[in-house]
Amino acid sequence: MRLDVSTDAHGPLFDGRAQRLANAYVDHLERTLAEEGRTILLAELDRVLKTQTPYYTTRIKVENGRAITDSRVAYGPWLAGIGSRNYPVTRFKGYDHWIKTRHRLNERKRGIGERLLRRYTGRM
Template sequence: MAIDITFRGPLFDGRAERAIQDACIDARDDVASFAQEHALGLMRAAFRNPTGYYESRVTTTRVSSEVALVHDQGVVYGPWLEGVGSRNAPVTRFPGYWHWRRTKGVVAARGPQIAEAAVRRHLPEMGG
């Protein structure tokens, strides 16, 4: 007597694994996009005399398959705008806008929800 067992579906043919990888990529990109837009929104709302140059330098760079970095491309006065430059307290009374620190806190709070939404979009491909 022989029993034939056939496994079919996304878990067994590789579709689920590809969908999980796609969900991770989307989650990374969605969180980074949210972070970039949030930081730029804070800048638009707070900067008193914006020239547009600093905002134009804010970009997202993929550091690895799991990590994306939102940054100002090393603009020399970026630390001063943030309030962490060497010239903030001792030389000028300008405290900074704290746009990066505030964005970091919001992303830490909202990031899991954003990532979960990306995963949910791929659930049908995973067979869920």
């Protein structure tokens, strides 16, 4: 007895559409999380800075679609509390705006990711 089996593989998993959509999802998620983190960081700075000057806040940007940076402003490490001029050299211990931003973004990332994923799974 002889048995021949043939299959026909077609659809998003086989023609590369699912892979392209998965890559697009990851890119979109990284950009969205970075922008959300920038928004959180600016809100934290607004909360802790007593004297608002726009120089530092206008330098906070999302680079390469995934990294939040203060564009290497000279006094950025001092504000964050990791500079050489912070406590014990001076009384100023710095603000925890970067740390709080990381924690708040980590709390929100799952919901953001799930909302975005719904847009992509229907097309996969």
